[in-house]
Amino acid sequence: MGVVRYEGLPFVARFRWNTGKIMEKFYGGFAERQILAAKCENCGYTVVPPRVICPKCSSKMNENNLVKLDGRGVVLSYTVVRKKLDGKGGFVTLDKPEVIAAVKLNGADSMIFAKIGDVDVEDIKSGMEVVPVWAEKPEGRLSDLLYFRPG
Amino acid sequence: MKVAVIGYAVSNLEWDAEKTREETVFEVAKSALENAGVSREDVGTVISASTDFLDGRTISNCMLIGGSGAYLKDESKAEEDGMYAALYAAQRLMAGVHDIALAVSHTHSWIFNPHQVSQYMLEPWFDRQNDLINGITLAALQARMYMEKHGVDELDLAEVCVKNLRNAAKVPYALRKLHDITVEEILESEMFSDPLTELMIAPPCDGAAAVVLASENVAEEICENPVWIKGIGNSCDNYLRDRDLAKLNSLEIAARKAYRMAGIEEPFREIDVAEITERFAHQELMAYEALSFCREGKGRVLIEEEMTEVYGDMPVNPSGGALAGDPICATGMIRLIEAAKQIRGEAENQVDGCRTALAHAQWGLCAQKNLVFILGDEP
Numbered sequence: 281m282g283v284v285r286y287e288g289l290p291f292v293a294r295f296r297w298n299t300g301k302i303m304e305k306f307y308g309g310f311a312e313r314q315i316l317a318a319k320c321e322n323c324g325y326t327v328v329p330p331r332v333i334c335p336k337c338s339s340k341m342n343e344n345n346l347v348k349l350d351g352r353g354v355v356l357s358y359t360v361v362r363k364k365l366d367g368k369g370g371f372v373t374l375d376k377p378e379v380i381a382a383v384k385l386n387g388a389d390s391m392i393f394a395k396i397g398d399v400d401v402e403d404i405k406s407g408m409e410v411v412p413v414w415a416e417k418p419e420g421r422l423s424d425l426l427y428f429r430p431g
Numbered sequence: 432m433k434v435a436v437i438g439y440a441v442s443n444l445e446w447d448a449e450k451t452r453e454e455t456v457f458e459v460a461k462s463a464l465e466n467a468g469v470s471r472e473d474v475g476t477v478i479s480a481s482t483d484f485l486d487g488r489t490i491s492n493c494m495l496i497g498g499s500g501a502y503l504k505d506e507s508k509a510e511e512d513g514m515y516a517a518l519y520a521a522q523r524l525m526a527g528v529h530d531i532a533l534a535v536s537h538t539h540s541w542i543f544n545p546h547q548v549s550q551y552m553l554e555p556w557f558d559r560q561n562d563l564i565n566g567i568t569l570a571a572l573q574a575r576m577y578m579e580k581h582g583v584d585e586l587d588l589a590e591v592c593v594k595n596l597r598n599a600a601k602v603p604y605a606l607r608k609l610h611d612i613t614v615e616e617i618l619e620s621e622m623f624s625d626p627l628t629e630l631m632i633a634p635p636c637d638g639a640a641a642v643v644l645a646s647e648n649v650a651e652e653i654c655e656n657p658v659w660i661k662g663i664g665n666s667c668d669n670y671l672r673d674r675d676l677a678k679l680n681s682l683e684i685a686a687r688k689a690y691r692m693a694g695i696e697e698p699f700r701e702i703d704v705a706e707i708t709e710r711f712a713h714q715e716l717m718a719y720e721a722l723s724f725c726r727e728g729k730g731r732v733l734i735e736e737e738m739t740e741v742y743g744d745m746p747v748n749p750s751g752g753a754l755a756g757d758p759i760c761a762t763g764m765i766r767l768i769e770a771a772k773q774i775r776g777e778a779e780n781q782v783d784g785c786r787t788a789l790a791h792a793q794w795g796l797c798a799q800k801n802l803v804f805i806l807g808d809e810p
Contacts, residue, residue, distance in 0.1 A: 283449050297555045327673065329557045335673040357579070357676070359571035359624045361563050369544035371623075380563045382572050382676070390672045392557070393564050393572070406579055422560050 302330045305343055311420035315412065317388050318345040328388045335390065353385040353392075353428065355408045360401045377401055383410060383428060398429035432525045433810045435650040435657035438467025438643035439768040444606040444756035447541045448637035452486070455639040456498035456537050463533065463641035464500075468653055474643075475529025477501035480509045480516035480536035480760045484548050499535045499641075512536065512708075513764025514792035514802050517642055521660055524646040531649065537639035538759035545635045545759055552796050554670065566710075566796055567632060571624035573676040573797045574713040578626065580677045581728035585626050588712040589617035590734045592630050592754055595709075598741065599751025601779040606636045606756030630754075631712040638758030640765050647810060658771040661787075662693030662805035671797050679714070682721035682791070682801035690723075693805040695787075698723045702805070704746045704773045704782045706766035707791040708753045714798055715747065718791065722803075741780045749773070749780035763792020767804055774808050 299307070302318065306329050309316040318330030322339040328349065332341050358381035363371045379396040381404070396404060397413065411431035418424035440462030442455050450458075456479075464470060477499050481491040488494075492508040495501075505523075509515040513536025520532035538545070549566045553559040577583065593612055600610035612630075620629040650657040664685035668674050686698070695701045705722065709715035716730030724745050725733055733739050739747040748754075750769040753762050770788035772778040778785075786808045794800040 295555075299556050303556050335669055357572045357576035359568055359575060359626075361568055361571075361624045362622045363567075363624065364563060365544070365547050365550070365565055367547070367562070369547045371544075378563055380561070380568055380572070382576065392672065393561060393569070395561065395563060406575070422557070 300332065301343060302332050302341070302346070305346060306330055307422060308420045310414070310422070310424040311418050313414045313418060315349045315351050315385065316346045317349050317385070319347045321345065326388050327390045328385055328392060347387070349385050349387045351385070351412045353383040353410050355396070355404070355406050355410060356382040356384050356391055357406055358382070358396065358404050379404055381410070381428070395427040396429065397427040432527055433647040433659060434521045434524045434644055435647070435654070435659045435810070436642055436767070436771045436806070437645045437650055437654040437657050438463045438465075438469070439771060440466055440641050441604050441765055441768055442639045443604045444636050444638040444758055446606070446636050448539060452537055452539050453494055453498040455539070455637070456495050456535055459639045459641040460499045460533060460535050463643050467643035469531060469643060471500040474500065474504065474531050474533050476505040476507070476520060476523050477533045477535070478507050478509060478516040478520040478523070480511060480513040480534070480764070481538065482510055482760055484551055485538055485540070485542070485545055485759060487542055495535070499533065505529065511760065511794045511800070512792040512802070513640055513761050514767050514790065514804065517644065517764060517767055517804075518663060518665065518802060520644050521663070524644055530646045532644045533641060534644065534764070535639065535641040536761040536764045538761060539637040540635035540759065541637055549796065567627065568624045569671065569796050570711040571627045574626055574711065576677040577713055577717055581731070583713070583716060583731045585618060586614060587716065587731040587734055588626065588631055589614040591709070591712040591715045592617045594734070594740060595748050595752045595754045596630070598749050598780050599755030602750050602755065603779070605751050606634060607751070607754065627711060633710045633753040633757035636756050636758050638756065638761050640761040640768060642764065642768060656775050658774045659807050659810045660804060661807040662689035662691070662695070664688030664690070664692070664803045665801070667800040671799065676797055678727070679717045679721040679798055679801065682718060682793070682798065682803070685801045685803045686722045689803040689805050693807070695805065699725070699745055701787055702745070702789050703785040703787050704749060704770065705789040705791070706748060706750060706752070706769045708763050708766055708793045709748070710753050710757065710793065710798070712754065715752070719747070722789065741782060746782045749778060749782060763790070763802065766790045766792060770804070770806050774806055
C-alpha cells in the first residue's frame with residue numbers, strides 16, 4: 281500500500297497482579313483439590329472464584345465467608361473453539377478443536393468458564409454433569425485445575 | 432432543555448486505512464459541521480470517544496484535539512462507544528452550559544486485533560488466564576445458551592446476517608456489502624467458535640463518525656430539519672459470571688427508561704425503525720426481545736416472518752448494522768446517525784413515513800452495557 285507502518289513499541293508489558301487474600305486462599309485450596317467460594321452472609325449469594333464484595337448486594341466479604349464446594353458442576357452452555365487467539369493478535373486454527381463451557385458448580389450462584397476434556401466434541405451437551413481433573417501433584421496454583429470432564 | 436441532532440458525518444469503513452486516525456477524525460468533524468451549517472467557532476464543547484487500549488496509547492483523545500477542532504475549547508472524552516460521547520454532549524447542552532456540541536468517535540482496528548485486546552476486559556486472576564476465553568468464544572457461549580432456551584437455530588442467526596449484509600449493499604461507506612449473500616454461505620463461512628461463523632461476527636474495521644448537537648435555543652434557527660432526542664436510557668449489567676447471559680437485562684432496562692422519557696407505551700407500534708449494535712448475529716434477536724418488539728423468546732419469529740426487513744412492520748438495521756462493519760467506538764454513533772437519517776428521509780434504505788427512530792449502542796463482553804436513544808421529528 282506504500283504506507284510506512286511502525287511496528288510495535290520498544291517494550292513488552294507483562295502486567296502482574298496482586299491477587300489479594302481471598303484469591304490466595306482460593307488457589308491454596310487447589311493444593312487440596314478443593315474449590316472455594318464466598319457465601320454472602322447478607323443475601324446468601326455464593327460466588328466462585330470468591331470475591332471481597334458480594335456481586336449481588338455489595339456486602340463486604342473476607343476469608344471467613346469461604347465455603348467448600350464439592351467441585352461437581354453442570355454445563356450451562358458450551359462452544360467448540362476452532363480458532364484461538366495466539367496472544368499476539370493473530371487467530372490460529374486449531375488442528376484439534378477445544379471445548380470451553382459455562383459451568384454452574386454445585387452450591388454456587390455464579391458460573392465459571394472452564395475447559396472440558398476427556399470427551400468427544402459431539403457428545404457434549406448442555407445439562408451434562410462435570411467434575412474437575414487435577415494435576416498429579418497440585419501445588420496451590422491456578423495451573424493445578426487442568427480441566428473438567430464428564431462425571 | 433431539549434436537544435437535537437443537526438449534522439452528522441461517517442467515514443468510509445475499511446481495513447488497513449491509509450489515512451491516519453487524526454486525518455479521519457478531522458474529515459468527519461469538518462463534514463459534520465458543514466452538514467450542520469455551523470463553523471468551529473460556533474461549537475461550545477467537543478466530546479470524543481476512543482479507547483486507550485484499542486488505540487495502543489494512553490489519553491487517546493490528546494492527539495485528536497486538533498483534528499476535532501477542540502483546541503482552546505471545553506473538551507472532554509467518553510471512553511467506549513461514540514453514542515456515550517453524544518450522551519455526554521447532550522447532557523452538557525441540557526445543563527444549559529452550551530448551545531452547540533460536536534461529538535466524534537473513531538477506532539482503527541488494524542492497529543492491533545481488538546479481540547485480543549478485549550481479553551483485558553476479563554477478570555485477571557481466573558478468566559484471563561484461560562487462553563480460550565475471549566469476546567468471540569464468550570459470545571458463542573451466550574449464543575448457545577439463548578438458542579437452547581428458546582428453540583432458536585443456526586438458520587435464524589444466518590437470516591439476521593443475510594438481512595443486514597444485503598441492506599448494507601446499498602450503503603456507500605459499509606465494509607461488508609453482500610447483495611447476493613445466502614443463508615448457506617453464512618453457515619459455510621469459516622467456523623470460529625460454534626455456532627458462530629465468520630459472517631455472524633461483526634468485522635472490526637477502521638472508521639470514524641461525528642454528530643453535531645444543538646439545544647432548543649438555536650436548533651431550529653440553524654437547521655431546517657433538526658432530529659430531536661426524545662428519550663435516553665443507559666444501563667450496565669454485572670460482570671458476566673454473575674448474570675444470565677441468555678437475556679440482555681441491561682438493554683431491557685435502558686430501553687424501558689428511554690421509552691418512559693419519550694412517552695412510548697407500545698414500542699412495536701410507535702417506533703418506525705431501529706438501528707442497533709449487534710456485534711454477533713444472535714444479539715440482534717436478543718435485542719428484539721429486550722427492546723420489547725416481541726415477547727421473550729420470540730425474537731426468531733420476527734426474523735422468520737420478515738418483520739424486521741426494510742419493508743416489514745418493525746425494520747431493524749436497514750443500514751446493515753454492526754455486522755456490515757464495526758469501527759468499534761464509532762459503531763453505535765453510526766447507528767445514531769442512521770436513525771437520524773431515517774427521520775430526515777435521507778437513508779439509503781429509507782423506511783416510508785419514518786417519524787420515530789431508535790438507536791442502540793453496546794459495550795463490553797456479551798453486551799454488558801447498553802445505551803438507547805429515541806429520536807423524533809418534533810421536539
